[in-house]
Structure formats: structure tokens, C-alpha cells
Amino acid sequence: MLKTSAPGKTWWIAAVGFLLLFVSLYLKFQPLALHPVRSGLDPSWQAALAYGVEHHLLFGTDLVFTGGPLSSLYTQQFEPITAFAVAIISLGIVAFVALALGLLFSASGNVLSMISGWVLVSICMISKDTLLLLVPLLGALYGFENDSKRGLPVTIAGAYLSGILALAKFSTFPVSILAMLLLDVVAVRRRRVPLHFLVMVAGLYTGLFISGQPLAQLPAFLVASLQVSGGYSSAMSLSVFVADLAIWLAIAAVFIVVLLRDAASRAGSIPYDILIARPLVIAGFLFIAFKAGLVRHDLHTLISWSALAMVITAVGFSASYVGTRWKKLLIPMACVCIMPSYAALYVAYKMLPSENIRTLPQQISEGLVRGREFLFQPTVWLDKLKGENAASLAAIRQKTPLPALNGSVDIIQSEQSDVIGNGLDYRPRPTVQEYTSYTPELIERVRAFYDGPEAPEYLIMAPGSIDGRHPASAEGALWPLFFARYEPFIETDRQIILRKRPTAVSGVKKQDIEVQTELGQDVQLPKTDNPIMIAVDMRPTLLGRLAELIYRPPMSEISVNYSDGSTGVYRLIPGMAGDGFLVSPLVVDPVAYLKVSSGHSDYPDLRHAQSVKIKSGVRHGLFYQSAITVTFTELDKDVLRKASGGPIIENALLRDEKILPLLRANALNGATVSRVPEGLLAHAPAVLRLPVTPSSKLSLSFGIRPGGWQDGGHTDGVCFFARNGKQALAQRCLDPAAVEADRGEQTESFAVPADVHEITLETECKAGCAWDWSYWSSVAEK
Numbered sequence: 137m138l139k140t141s142a143p144g145k146t147w148w149i150a151a152v153g154f155l156l157l158f159v160s161l162y163l164k165f166q167p168l169a170l171h172p173v174r175s176g177l178d179p180s181w182q183a184a185l186a187y188g189v190e191h192h193l194l195f196g197t198d199l200v201f202t203g204g205p206l207s208s209l210y211t212q213q214f215e216p217i218t219a220f221a222v223a224i225i226s227l228g229i230v231a232f233v234a235l236a237l238g239l240l241f242s243a244s245g246n247v248l249s250m251i252s253g254w255v256l257v258s259i260c261m262i263s264k265d266t267l268l269l270l271v272p273l274l275g276a277l278y279g280f281e282n283d284s285k286r287g288l289p290v291t292i293a294g295a296y297l298s299g300i301l302a303l304a305k306f307s308t309f310p311v312s313i314l315a316m317l318l319l320d321v322v323a324v325r326r327r328r329v330p331l332h333f334l335v336m337v338a339g340l341y342t343g344l345f346i347s348g349q350p351l352a353q354l355p356a357f358l359v360a361s362l363q364v365s366g367g368y369s370s371a372m373s374l375s376v377f378v379a380d381l382a383i384w385l386a387i388a389a390v391f392i393v394v395l396l397r398d399a400a401s402r403a404g405s406i407p408y409d410i411l412i413a414r415p416l417v418i419a420g421f422l423f424i425a426f427k428a429g430l431v432r433h434d435l436h437t438l439i440s441w442s443a444l445a446m447v448i449t450a451v452g453f454s455a456s457y458v459g460t461r462w463k464k465l466l467i468p469m470a471c472v473c474i475m476p477s478y479a480a481l482y483v484a485y486k487m488l489p490s491e492n493i494r495t496l497p498q499q500i501s502e503g504l505v506r507g508r509e510f511l512f513q514p515t516v517w518l519d520k521l522k523g524e525n526a527a528s529l530a531a532i533r534q535k536t537p538l539p540a541l542n543g544s545v546d547i548i549q550s551e552q553s554d555v556i557g558n559g560l561d562y563r564p565r566p567t568v569q570e571y572t573s574y575t576p577e578l579i580e581r582v583r584a585f586y587d588g589p590e591a592p593e594y595l596i597m598a599p600g601s602i603d604g605r606h607p608a609s610a611e612g613a614l615w616p617l618f619f620a621r622y623e624p625f626i627e628t629d630r631q632i633i634l635r636k637r638p639t640a641v642s643g644v645k646k647q648d649i650e651v652q653t654e655l656g657q658d659v660q661l662p663k664t665d666n667p668i669m670i671a672v673d674m675r676p677t678l679l680g681r682l683a684e685l686i687y688r689p690p691m692s693e694i695s696v697n698y699s700d701g702s703t704g705v706y707r708l709i710p711g712m713a714g715d716g717f718l719v720s721p722l723v724v725d726p727v728a729y730l731k732v733s734s735g736h737s738d739y740p741d742l743r744h745a746q747s748v749k750i751k752s753g754v755r756h757g758l759f760y761q762s763a764i765t766v767t768f769t770e771l772d773k774d775v776l777r778k779a780s781g782g783p784i785i786e787n788a789l790l791r792d793e794k795i796l797p798l799l800r801a802n803a804l805n806g807a808t809v810s811r812v813p814e815g816l817l818a819h820a821p822a823v824l825r826l827p828v829t830p831s832s833k834l835s836l837s838f839g840i841r842p843g844g845w846q847d848g849g850h851t852d853g854v855c856f857f858a859r860n861g862k863q864a865l866a867q868r869c870l871d872p873a874a875v876e877a878d879r880g881e882q883t884e885s886f887a888v889p890a891d892v893h894e895i896t897l898e899t900e901c902k903a904g905c906a907w908d909w910s911y912w913s914s915v916a917e918k
Contacts, residue, residue, distance in 0.1 A: 299339020735777025
């Protein structure tokens with residue numbers, strides 16, 4: 137038995153501690169403040185998962201993602217069916233964490249220690265992930281600290297919540313399994329019924345019931361979640377800040393050593409099963425926090441640092457360590473751990489810790505209003521959320537309108553909120569967003585979806601991905617399937633809307649060419665103007681598998697040499713590479729996709745790949761076998777051209793013909809220099825190269841897109857220049873917001889000097905660059 141003060145002497149301290157901690161956590165995480173559907177990458181998958189719950193899609197079958205049917209517990213995304221349940225469970229999570237910490241801090245009977253712990257928790261608790269991960273950990277720590285039936289209600293509540301949380305954020309599940317099994321082992325050794333694992337399973341099934349999922353769906357959900365988590369480390373990792381990683385590991389190692397040294401010093405006075413179980417559950421918690429925060433080394437690091445600070449705080453202020461020499465070490469360690477989190481927040485958002493204090497009155501006011509409404513006027517609370525959601529959906533429709541489509545719709549780019557906001561019949565693919573189809577199993581799920589009867593009638597397509605991946609890696613393995621099953625239907629400013637063909641085109645794939653080579657070696661592509669897919673079979677070594685399990689393998693890349701002499705270097709995900717993507721020609725925007733899919737891969741502006749080189753890590757053969765297999769699949773452009781046609785393709789080719797010299801001489805970046813319906817966007821300030829014929833006469837057409845000065849656009853004008861070095865050959869400034877004659881397409885003509893072979897076309901801002909949507913629409917030489 138652990139030595140603690142009598143319950144009668146500490147209950148009031150625990151009550152005060154619970155109240156302080158609950159208020160702090162409630163104000164920080166605002167569990168009743170569910171947010172509406174919003175635009176953006178992360179808000180889009182959050183909205184898609186909520187949409188899946190509302191439309192009774194099956195998680196683990198129809199949807200496969202890192203979040204489950206109760207993901208709103210984590211994201212706080214509003215969803216009308218589960219809104220009340222999510223709010224109640226969220227309050228329960230905050231209450232449980234506050235109760236468990238309050239009990240741990242108060243068990244020593246030291247009021248100052250409890251208050252100090254509350255202050256440190258208020259500072260250290262930054263990440264919502266940490267809050268969720270703490271539920272199973274604190275349940276276990278309290279159970280070990282109170283090794284009697286008195287602590288059973290708290291640990292059972294923790295087990296139940298842990299089961300529910302697995303359906304919100306699957307990364308909590310490994311910690312929950314470990315914690316509940318260790319609690320049950322301790323219970324068995326005390327000749328008590330092992331209830332915790334069973335209660336956790338009951339929580340899982342309760343969560344399924346609450347979210348409207350069939351209870352029989354649990355095995356499918358668990359299998360799919362394991363597939364997603366199994367490929368996460370190699371696919372979603374980002375470059376590491378070595379010092380950050382080293383310091384975290386050093387502090388975590390010192391903390392574990394302290395726990396082990398303390399356990400050794402207490403041998404004989406405390407049951408050895410608890411001496412073993414406590415460091416074990418803490419180590420498991422830290423491992424998951426390490427993977428959750430330091431694999432994807434961006435603001436995800438808040439998870440790792442906050443979790444480390446919190447577990448040190450929870451242990452340091454518990455009854456077992458009050459008054460010991462170890463507490464003098466642990467508390468400063470917790471304070472050090474929180475510094476990188478606030479540094480990261482300042483770098484990202486220029487937010488100082490004092491910002492929380494400045495906004496505290498507003499947080500208190502909003503929290504009290506929501507709490508009062510939820511408790512005494514729940515329908516008012518829900519109606520307000522519905523109203524906010526409806527207003528947000530209307531704002532999305534106004535900002536990013538989509539055509540009305542009579543049929544089911546999916547979208548390749550990570551803008552699912554736009555589809556939902558426009559009220560279309562959204563039919564998401566299993567992985568929801570393109571970058572999460574990162575293992576062969578997940579790719580096969582998506583392939584079966586698009587090749588089956590549930591495939592959407594319409595597909596909104598735009599190339600591009602995240603983390604420096606190749607732009608054609610967006611569901612890249614399935615592009616031949618898209619070419620065969622979908623045809624161009626509507627062109628918008630930012631995407632091509634495809635419509636399912638009455639009959640799929642056969643014979644799209646022409647031939648496979650397999651090349652045995654090694655990492656770091658140049659591989660020549662087949663000499664053809666047909667589209668070419670590339671698949672790379674990379675096999676991890678034993679060290680590579682261990683690296684992926686423990687942390688992450690080194691990032692791989694593909695270097696592509698193009699026909700114009702340029703080179704592109706892209707992130708390569710080994711789990712995706714085996715199924716392939718379109719490597720030639722380079723497709724960076726919807727119009728390039730339109731050309732290739734319709735059999736115009738030989739269009740002059742498209743850059744064809746000539747050779748590729750695969751690299752991985754600092755030393756080839758260490759994490760991946762040096763020998764690799766590269767397979768090129770040639771697609772038949774003649775088959776595609778015969779099956780495609782119509783005004784969309786003709787208009788796109790005609791429009792590009794007018795700016796072909798610019799397209800051939802300048803690389804598009806998909807943002808400031810990209811195709812638009814008017815021609816070629818060159819968002820000021822921009823400089824484009826233009827080869828010219830000496831002594832010729834050149835006519836240029838240009839303008840500012842209507843969105844720059846209409847419907848909320850506020851451009852103050854753009855100046856257009858044709859220059860030979862510093863010499864201005866032609867110039868014109870436009871201010872369409874103020875001058876009606878400056879609206880629409882403008883034209884300027886001038887003579888090219890006799891000795892000039894190349895000029896620059898430049899767009900320059902006036903006072904500011906916002907809304908300067910300048911474009912060049914035609915280049916004509918006589």
C-alpha cells in the first residue's frame with residue numbers, strides 16, 4: 137500500500153483542487169464551443185468526418201482516417217446529431233482530468249503543493265491531444281497511488297472514457313490498452329475482479345452507439361485505424377529540428393531514470409507490481425506522445441512537449457513525491473518542458489503567454505454564457521450552433537461557389553468543406569483527403585471505391601499535394617482509372633469538374649517497362665510523348681522497419697530531369713510509390729491534367745521527364761535496400777484523344793495557344809504564376825521571361841481579374857511593363873476599381889529592338905499587393 141493521508145484530512149483540498157483545475161481546463165479548451173464548417177485543409181477533413189456521422193457512413197469501411205465517428209471530441213467540429221453527446225462527454229473528460237489531478241495533488245495534505253500543481257497545469261496544458269492522452273494515464277496513476285477499492289470509481293470512469301476516446305483519436309487507444317491491462321494485473325494480484333479492460337470495451341461500444349454506428353462495425357474500425365496508423369510515420373513525417381528532438385529525449389530519459397531510481401529505493405516498502413507498472417505506463421504514454429508530436433515536426437511538437445510537462449507535473453506533485461529529493465528535480469524539468477511550446481506558438485502566431493491572460497475576461501464571459509445556456513436552455517445552445525453553422529456554410533458558398541451538380545460528388549484536393557458548403561451530394565472516398573492514401577492497403581480501398589458502384593458521378597480535380605510531394609501524387613496511382621472512367625465536364629477558376637463516362641475507356645494502359653536499378657542511380661524514361669506512370673518498389677531493411685516502429689525512417693525523394701533542362705525534386709512516400717503516379721509530362725494544374733487526360737500530352741508547353749533518380753536517407757542501403765525496381769507504364773494518348781473532345785478541351789487549347797511562348801519559357805507554381813480562364817496569372821509582383829524575334833512588332837494583352845476589384849476585392853491597381861533589362865519598351869498602369877476603362881482586357885503594341893532576343897514581362901504593385909490579380913492573356917508577334 138502507498139502511504140497517503142487519511143481521506144478525511146484531504147477531501148476539502150481535493151475539492152478545491154478539482155474546482156480550480158476544472159475551471160482552468162474548461163476555460164482553456166471551451167468544451168461547449170463547437171465550431172462550424174470552415175474552409176481549409178484541416179477544417180475540411182474535420183467537416184468531412186462530421187458529415188460522415190450525419191449521413192450514417194460506416195467508419196472503418198466508408199471512411200478510414202486518423203479520427204473516428206466521435207472525432208468532434210477532439211476537433212470540436214459541430215455536428216447536429218451528436219452535438220449534445222459530444223458536449224456532455226467533453227465536459228466529462230475535463231471533469232475527469234481535473235478530478236484525477238486534484239486527487240493526486242491533494243493526497244499529501246499539502247495545500248501549497250496542490251495550488252502549485254494547479255498553476256503549473258494551467259501553464260503546461262496547451263494541446264488538446266495531451267488532454268485526451270491524459271485520461272488513461274491519470275486513471276492508471278491514480279489507481280497505482282490508491283491501491284484499494286476506494287480508488288475504483290475513479291479508475292473505472294477513466295477506463296470508460298478511454299474506450300470512448302478511441303473513437304475520437306485513435307492514438308489514445310494504445311495508451312488506454314496498456315493502462316487498463318496494468319490496472320487489471322494489479323487487481324488480479326489483489327484478488328479483485330479485473331474490470332478495467334472490460335469497461336474500456338464497454339466505452340467503445342457506447343461510443344459506437346452514440347455516433348449511430350452499428351456495434352458490429354468495431355472490428356472493421358480497428359483494422360482500418362491500424363492501417364492508417366501503420367503508415368503514418370514514413371508518410372507524414374517532416375524534417376526534424378535536431379536540437380528540439382535531442383532535448384526532449386534527454387529530459388524524457390532523465391525522467392524515466394528518476395522513476396526507476398525511485399522505484400529501486402522503495403523496493404520492499406511498496407508492492408513490486410506497482411513499482412513496475414507505474415514507470416511502464418508512463419513510458420508507454422511518453423512513447424505515443426513522442427510519435428504524435430515529433431514525427432511530424434511542426435506545431436505537432438506542442439503535443440510532445442505539453443505531454444512531457446504534464447506527466448512530470450502529475451508525478452512530481454503526487455503524494456509519492458511530495459517532500460522527496462526527486463520533487464526538487466521534477467518541477468524545474470516540467471517548467472523547462474513548456475518553454476519550447478510557447479516558443480513554437482510565438483514563431484507561428486506571434487503569440488505570447490501573456491495573451492492568454494489578456495483574453496481571460498472574454499474566455500470567462502463566453503464560457504459562462506455557454507455553460508448557462510447548455511444547462512438551462514439546451515435548445516437555445518443548439519440553435520445558436522446551428523445558426524453559426526448555417527452562416528458559415530453560406531459564407532463558403534459565397535467565397536468558393538461551385539456549379540450545381542445533379543449527382544454525387546467527390547473532390548481530390550483537400551477542400552471538402554467547399555463541397556459541403558455548396559450543398560452538393562458529397563460522397564467521400566475512404567481516405568477523405570489525397571495525402572492520406574499512403575499505403576498499398578489504403579490505396580486499394582480508394583481504388584475499389586472509384587472502380588465500384590458507389591463511385592461518385594462527378595469528380596472535382598486539381599493536382600497538387602502537401603509536404604513537397606509530386607503534384608501528380610494526389611491519388612496518383614488512380615489517374616489511369618480516372619482517365620478511363622471520367623471525362624471533362626466543367627472548367628472553373630481552380631479546378632476541372634469531371635463527369636463519369638457512360639462506358640469506361642478501355643486500352644488506356646499501353647505497356648510496362650521494368651528496370652532493375654539502385655538508389656541514387658539515374659534511370660532513363662522511355663522516349664515517347666505518351667503519358668508515363670512510374671512505380672518504385674522500395675523495400676525497407678530490418679533497421680528501416682525498426683526506425684518506422686520506434687520513430688520514423690529517413691525521408692525519400694525523387695529527382696526528375698525535364699526536357700527543358702530543369703530539375704524537380706519531390707518528396708517520395710515509399711508506401712505510395714509502389715502503386716505509382718504520373719511522372720511525365722509534369723502536371724501542375726487542372727489545365728495540364730485536362731490536356732493529358734484528353735490525349736494531348738504532346739502539347740508544346742508540357743514538360744516531359746527524361747530521367748529520374750531515387751534517393752533515401754544519408755546512406756543508401758541503410759534503411760532501404762539499395763536494389764530497387766522501377767516500372768514505367770506507358771499510357772496511350774491516341775486512345776485518350778479518341779475518347780475525349782468537346783468545347784472544354786478546345787477552349788483550353790485555344791486559350792493556351794495565345795500565351796504559348798510564356799508557358800514554354802516560365803515554370804508555373806500553381807499560385808502566383810498559374811493558368812486562369814483569362815490566360816496566365818502573374819500576381820504582382822511577378823517577372824516572366826519572353827523570347828522574342830529581333831525587329832518584330834509585339835502585341836500584348838493583359839488585365840486584372842474581376843475578383844481583384846469586385847465582390848470584396850480591393851486592388852489599388854497594377855502596373856504592367858515590357859522591359860529589355862532596365863529599358864521599358866511598353867508600360868501601362870491599371871486601376872479598375874476607380875477607372876472603368878481599365879476593366880477587362882487591355883492591349884499594348886511596340887517594336888522589339890533589332891538586337892534583342894528576350895524581354896521580361898513584369899507586373900508591379902502600387903501601394904500594396906493585396907488583390908493584385910494581374911494576368912497576361914495574349915502574346916502576338918508580327
